[in-house]
């Protein structure tokens with residue numbers, strides 16, 4: 284009897300202790316001192332004013348006008364959120380949320396209508412100066428992306444990212460930006476998501492410029508993007524950093540690739556190497572250059588397929604050194620997770636030659652990960668944790684800045700799924716920090732609903748809902764905006780916090 288009772292008591296105690304530990308750990312968790320919070324957008328997705336005040340045509344203007352069927356709802360970014368005129372409201376929203384910083388991108392064709400520095404468009408420069416000044420007035424610092432996919436159409440007509448001359452074209456544009464805004468902008472992202480630019484733009488052709496050149500065009504793009512990034516980095520580092528004292532980095536998108544079982548570990552690793560190691564390894568590894576596995580696979584397959592040289596244009600030893608170490612932070616965009624496996628079903632499944640055939644794996648996502656109606660985002664917070672751990676271990680614990688993370692809904696202000704997502708993913712960030720990851724900041728995608736590329740306005744990522752029926756493009760805070768505001772105000776994550784969503788006010792710090 285005695286033994287039985289005491290063991291029950293012990294059991295109760297254990298459960299109680301476990302419960303307390305779990306709630307200590309998960310109910311209210313503090314972010315480290317100095318951790319920064321922001322929200323992101325990109326020029327083509329929000330600005331509108333597509334042909335105003337001298338702006339010229341980008342590849343997204345061309346695509347949405349000429350092939351509207353490519354965009355799910357046939358829409359364009361001609362007006363989008365009209366931020367070209369409504370930037371003051373955007374800054375007001377940043378003040379409401381209490382953001383430390385705002386990440387936005389510059390439109391190359393708004394600043395340089397000829398694509399080149401021979402003509403700098405004063406009206407375009409004025410727009411960005413107005414936006415930046417308005418933010419700085421309230422101590423919200425700008426984190427500026429130089430290139431977020433809206434390539435000048437004129438440069439596309441000359442081969443776009445497959446033409447090695449783009450390294451100079453891009454570097455000239457970057458120099459203009461540093462010269463023009465560098466006295467106020469201290470944090471620069473050179474390129475947003477090289478994988479999406481090259482794989483979706485030049486391999487599958489899903490995004491502008493819709494080139495279907497899988498297995499060679501995307502690899503040409505990859506090298507040129509990395510060289511362009513590195514050139515901008517060196518220009519900043521050598522000529523501007525000494526007087527402007529800022530930082531500069533690239534934003535790499537990475538999903539977590541989960542092996543279906545242990546025997547698929549190599550398949551999952553190959554998938555990761557092709558997806559984001561391709562861009563991270565040349566910059567963050569000790570050796571530099573493309574990942575060894577990827578280089579070998581492409582070289583072997585190219586030979587088997589009758590090519591005279593590898594379809595992957597490799598870096599010369601000088602180029603390896605030129606690209607290595609060219610990012611002050613590991614900037615990470617992350618959304619979701621996929622399961623990877625490799626068996627006979629992958630053989631002959633993809634066209635040859637192609638990027639997917641080179642990787643040689645199959646992938647899928649699990650229905651049980653779906654928490655909302657969106658087709659594009661799922662809820663797998665442990666995948667984020669594993670990814671952050673992998674980056675820490677692979678690249679010697681680099682400082683990480685999360686430059687995008689977010690969840691899509693199909694609209695509505697009661698966005699409980701988005702709240703669940705943000706809490707789960709921020710919890711993973713805290714877990715990784717606890718394990719020793721050096722994570723400095725977090726950026727939600729997105730401040731507000733916007734033109735979500737080929738999804739048009741169907742998938743909504745905003746903390747603020749945008750009414751596309753109203754000429755004023757009225758912006759209304761969703762529940763997630765109130766929750767994020769409290770996370771920023773308290774610098775902590777409380778899973779049980781229920782906001783009063785009646786009225787949104789300016790955060791006291793702003």
Ligand SMILES: *[C@@H]1O[C@H](CO)[C@@H](O)[C@H](O)[C@H]1NC(C)=O
Nearest residue numbers: 469524525526527528529530
């Ligand atoms: C440069 O920036 C760093 C970090 O932002 C700061 O600690 C340092 O004081 C700055 N130096 C100068 C010369 O402004």
Ligand SMILES: *[C@@H]1O[C@H](CO)[C@@H](O)[C@H](O)[C@H]1NC(C)=O
Nearest residue numbers: 543624625626627628629645
């Ligand atoms: C390959 O693996 C998948 C996923 O486990 C399985 O459904 C399929 O039957 C396998 N195919 C072959 C040919 O082994």
Ligand SMILES: *[C@@H]1O[C@H](CO)[C@@H](O)[C@H](O)[C@H]1NC(C)=O
Nearest residue numbers: 781782783784785786787788
């Ligand atoms: C929410 O805030 C409004 C406005 O301040 C107030 O009138 C209302 O009572 C609050 N609701 C709750 C449930 O606290």
